[in-house]
Amino acid sequence: MSFPEKKTSILISAEQLEQRVKALGCAISNDFKDKSLTVVCLLKGSAIFTADLVRAINIPLILDFMAISSYIGNDMVKIVKDLDTEIAGREVLIVEDIIDTGLTLNYLMKMLRARHPSGVHLCTLLDRPARRIIEIPIKYCGFEIPDVYVVGYGLDDQQYYRNLPFIGVLNPLT
Ligand code: IMP
Numbered sequence: 491m492s493f494p495e496k497k498t499s500i501l502i503s504a505e506q507l508e509q510r511v512k513a514l515g516c517a518i519s520n521d522f523k524d525k526s527l528t529v530v531c532l533l534k535g536s537a538i539f540t541a542d543l544v545r546a547i548n549i550p551l552i553l554d555f556m557a558i559s560s561y562i563g564n565d566m567v568k569i570v571k572d573l574d575t576e577i578a579g580r581e582v583l584i585v586e587d588i589i590d591t592g593l594t595l596n597y598l599m600k601m602l603r604a605r606h607p608s609g610v611h612l613c614t615l616l617d618r619p620a621r622r623i624i625e626i627p628i629k630y631c632g633f634e635i636p637d638v639y640v641v642g643y644g645l646d647d648q649q650y651y652r653n654l655p656f657i658g659v660l661n662p663l664t
């Protein structure tokens with residue numbers, strides 16, 4: 491079967507995602523009440539998660555987008571698309587699809603802190619601690635997952651599968 495038609499098995503269902511995202515939105519709304527909140531969506535992987543998450547948050551916020559190249563070897567993380575808004579004095583909540591080694595996010599958090607926000611916080615849909623190289627503080631986490639490669643709900647395999655409404659694992663035999 492050709493690549494984009496590989497079968498997937500469901501690891502986290504659409505219903506589980508919906509429930510958890512609502513709970514995260516509730517917690518974020520409480521924690522950042524009366525604060526100036528900027529939600530930073532990291533493209534492309536967290537686009538779908540962010541779209542659902544911000545609609546589960548019921549306090550005023552600025553939504554901004556950033557695209558970075560992943561951390562490779564000794565290279566620094568490159569900004570492909572920067573924020574359009576100032577974050578100085580604001581509470582920044584970075585929304586990520588999955589924390590794997592932690593290297594990309596560790597670098598990005600340092601870079602954003604240099605712009606003098608009041609705080610930089612991290613919300614990740616998925617946490618895969620098995621492959622962590624650098625410990626980073628995760629304030630909000632959707633689900634901890636085992637050491638498997640996952641697709642769907644924004645996450646890709648060679649740019650495909652982002653549109654799956656669930657988190658799935660690619661079946662090796664299909
Ligand atoms: P790291 O934490 O610096 O290793 O980078 C994690 C990034 O790699 C994530 O933001 C994803 O874009 C990508 N990634 C890691 N694991 C997966 C996966 O299982 N499926 C899809 N993308 C992944």
Ligand code: MG
Nearest residue numbers: 532535587588
């Ligand atoms: Mg990513």
